[in-house]
Amino acid sequence: MSHHITEAQDLCYSYPDGHQALRGVSFRIHHGESVGVIGGNGAGKSTLLMLLTGLLEPLRGQVAIGEIRLNSRTAKLVRQKLGMVFQNPDDQLFMARVEEDVAFGPRNMKLDEAQVGERVALALEKVGIVHLGDRAPYRLSAGEKRAAAIASVLAMGPDILIMDEPTSALDPSSRRRLINLLKGFEHTKIITSHDLDMVLELCQRVLVLKDGILLCDGPTHQVLSDGNMMIEAGLEVPQSLRGCPSCGWKG
Amino acid sequence: MASIFKTIDHIRYFDDLARQDSFIHRLHPLTKLLSTTVYALVLVSHDKYATLALLPFLFFPVLVAAAGRVPLSAILKRLLYLEPMIICLGLLNPLFDRETTVIMGHTVSSGWLIFASIVIKGSLAVSSALLLMATTGMEGIALSLRMLRVPRIMVLQLLLTYRYLSTLLEEGARIMQAYSFRSLSTVGVAAKAWGSLLGQVLLRTIDRAQRIYDAMCLRGFNGEYVPGKGRRAGIADPIYLLAWGAFFVLSRVFNLPLYLGCLLTGGVR
Ligand SMILES: Nc1ncnc2c1ncn2[C@@H]1O[C@H](COP(=O)(O)OP(=O)(O)OP(=O)(O)O)[C@@H](O)[C@H]1O
Ligand SMILES: [Mg+2]
Numbered sequence: 001m002s003h004h005i006t007e008a009q010d011l012c013y014s015y016p017d018g019h020q021a022l023r024g025v026s027f028r029i030h031h032g033e034s035v036g037v038i039g040g041n042g043a044g045k046s047t048l049l050m051l052l053t054g055l056l057e058p059l060r061g062q063v064a065i066g067e068i069r070l071n072s073r074t075a076k077l078v079r080q081k082l083g084m085v086f087q088n089p090d091d092q093l094f095m096a097r098v099e100e101d102v103a104f105g106p107r108n109m110k111l112d113e114a115q116v117g118e119r120v121a122l123a124l125e126k127v128g129i130v131h132l133g134d135r136a137p138y139r140l141s142a143g144e145k146r147a148a149a150i151a152s153v154l155a156m157g158p159d160i161l162i163m164d165e166p167t168s169a170l171d172p173s174s175r176r177r178l179i180n181l182l183k184g185f186e187h188t189k190i191i192t193s194h195d196l197d198m199v200l201e202l203c204q205r206v207l208v209l210k211d212g213i214l215l216c217d218g219p220t221h222q223v224l225s226d227g228n229m230m231i232e233a234g235l236e237v238p239q240s241l242r243g244c245p246s247c248g249w250k251g
Numbered sequence: 252m253a254s255i256f257k258t259i260d261h262i263r264y265f266d267d268l269a270r271q272d273s274f275i276h277r278l279h280p281l282t283k284l285l286s287t288t289v290y291a292l293v294l295v296s297h298d299k300y301a302t303l304a305l306l307p308f309l310f311f312p313v314l315v316a317a318a319g320r321v322p323l324s325a326i327l328k329r330l331l332y333l334e335p336m337i338i339c340l341g342l343l344n345p346l347f348d349r350e351t352t353v354i355m356g357h358t359v360s361s362g363w364l365i366f367a368s369i370v371i372k373g374s375l376a377v378s379s380a381l382l383l384m385a386t387t388g389m390e391g392i393a394l395s396l397r398m399l400r401v402p403r404i405m406v407l408q409l410l411l412t413y414r415y416l417s418t419l420l421e422e423g424a425r426i427m428q429a430y431s432f433r434s435l436s437t438v439g440v441a442a443k444a445w446g447s448l449l450g451q452v453l454l455r456t457i458d459r460a461q462r463i464y465d466a467m468c469l470r471g472f473n474g475e476y477v478p479g480k481g482r483r484a485g486i487a488d489p490i491y492l493l494a495w496g497a498f499f500v501l502s503r504v505f506n507l508p509l510y511l512g513c514l515l516t517g518g519v520r
Contacts, residue, residue: 055465055468055469075468076473079468079469079471080471082469083469084469086462088462090459091459091462091463091465091466092463092466094414094463094466094467095390096266096269096270096388096389096390097270100390100479104467104470104472105470107477107478107479108471108472108473108477109471110477113479116479134270136263136266136267138263138417139263152470153470156470156471
């Protein structure tokens with residue numbers, strides 16, 4: 001496995017209706033780093049992930065994964081290393097059975113049927129939904145759908161895992177299972193979330209976006225406890241980092 | 252509004268049926284596709300005045316439905332939706348064909364006879380196609396089409412159309428739901444709102460279709476659907492195919508109901 005550096009240089013993006021979603025975002029993520037992307041609604045998080053995966057092309061600036069500069073010609077190559085879990089799992093599950101859906105990626109990689117079967121079984125087990133293999137994705141609950149979507153990405157064995165709000169719609173125990181699962185994933189992770197406690201637990205580093213601008217980039221603990229900056233970004237310091245008024249504990 | 256949700260369920264219902272387990276489901280998709288195709292071909296090739304002689308052909312859909320645990324009502328209901336189309340196709344005959352024929356001592360207009368024949372053939376063929384969907388599923392059908400060397404692009408079209416159809420219906424249902432919660436009116440959609448509602452449905456569907464397509468691309472899809480191996484064909488497959496094939500040809504060549512009738516009444520004309 002090579003050591004991929006994910007690099008964004010001065011990324012700008014406007015939607016066709018003229019709305020400027022990103023205005024010059026730059027960062028560098030090293031291999032094995034786990035980075036949270038936070039910010040209020042409409043800050044541009046999902047847009048950033050779309051640019052990183054090459055689903056959108058930046059208006060200005062560029063993305064590079066390892067030595068490869070991302071463009072329409074290299075997108076196919078880059079996507080073999082990336083796995084992305086969408087914000088809405090309904091967009092991601094399109095086959096009639098969960099198993100088939102998880103097998104979709106490995107089959108596209110031209111693996112033989114035995115290997116495909118192995119990968120599917122492993123991915124389902126990792127996410128803890130072996131019992132859902134034969135069910136129809138559209139009949140699952142929101143959390144189960146999310147788990148299936150994650151399995152479908154893990155089955156491809158990505159080097160860089162990108163997730164858009166993975167813990168939304170999960171019950172506490174599924175959320176816990178997901179966090180533990182992600183902790184065990186040793187490759188690069190880029191996760192957007194409003195679940196700051198999860199970010200605190202999983203990511204060493206966070207990027208804070210506001211109105212398409214990178215407001216802050218630094219170690220999670222330090223950034224999340226910066227009250228003024230958090231409020232400016234439309235967020236708030238998570239409960240676990242606030243001091244306790246009665247015992248005088250400083251977080 | 253409820254009717255849209257029902258329509259979605261109709262589409263999905265067939266996926267559900269296809270997920271069952273039965274003798275028919277365990278057959279290889281190709282076996283089922285071939286037997287259904289042969290059935291339809293033999294049926295259509297039958298004499299244009301054939302009506303009673305078509306009776307044996309009823310066995311195929313009824314037996315397959317029973318063995319495949321597909322409720323006959325599910326098939327009949329969907330058949331009803333398509334029946335107007337079949338009737339329209341047949342209806343031209345009584346208008347243009349004004350000759351008469353004699354069957355069993357009665358004089359009937361041959362135009363109406365052809366009409367009846369077309370309606371029966373059409374209904375049987377459509378039922379068998381519906382049963383194929385209900386016991387094989389779209390993915391199974393796609394797999395066997397690929398095995399028959401049907402071009403990739405056409406198989407892909409079929410699959411995506413099927414997939415996007417449910418997407419379209421879902422978006423429609425969501426918007427209608429949102430509308431009816433807030434419009435306060437009890438029934439239907441105000442004439443003024445139709446335009447913008449339909450536009451919304453279309454735009455949203457395109458958006459969603461795009462995102463689904465994006466998700467496929469991110470998982471290595473590049474214009475080629477790679478089906479799995481599916482079930483392995485067993486000894487039951489050739490037997491099933493041969494048995495039905497023989498039965499179809501027999502029913503085609505001999506007028507079985509007539510023979511049977513003669514046998515029972517003991518008379519030979
Ligand atoms: N398809 C689109 N067309 C036009 N504008 C869009 C489109 N998608 C998003 N936007 C706009 O771009 C901005 C950034 O959107 P984005 O989806 O990246 O936000 P986000 O940070 O992911 O928000 P959330 O936390 O709500 O998911 C928003 O202001 C949004 O209105
Ligand atoms: Mg988002």
